[in-house]
Amino acid sequence: MKDAIRYDRDQLRSWLAGIPRHDWVNGRHVPDFSCCKRGLLAPPEERELFYCMYRTGESGTVLRLELMFLGRSLHRFRGEPDERI
Numbered sequence: 001m002k003d004a005i006r007y008d009r010d011q012l013r014s015w016l017a018g019i020p021r022h023d024w025v026n027g028r029h030v031p032d033f034s035c036c037k038r039g040l041l042a043p044p045e046e047r048e049l050f051y052c053m054y055r056t057g058e059s060g061t062v063l064r065l066e067l068m069f070l071g072r073s074l075h076r077f078r079g080e081p082d083e084r085i
Contacts, residue, residue, distance in 0.1 A: 007030075008026070012030070012051060015031070016047050018041065018047075020034040020038070031050055031066055032047075033070075040069075042069060042072075049061075050065045
């Protein structure tokens with residue numbers, strides 16, 4: 001996919017299985033940032049949709065999902081102190 005974030009295949013598969021891990025070598029987060037904040041782990045159906053769209057090169061859908069994940073993480077950090085992750 002042109003101009004898209006490149007994810008490590010093993011990192012994505014692990015995230016898809018619900019085990020997010022940060023790519024420390026390349027400094028990459030998983031799409032929903034749950035590798036650093038476990039409470040951000042997207043529901044299984046969202047992770048599966050992202051993985052399928054990424055693997056098939058659907059860059060428009062991938063970008064929309066990445067933005068959704070980013071927005072969700074920003075919203076969670078803006079909550080009341082006891083609601084923050």
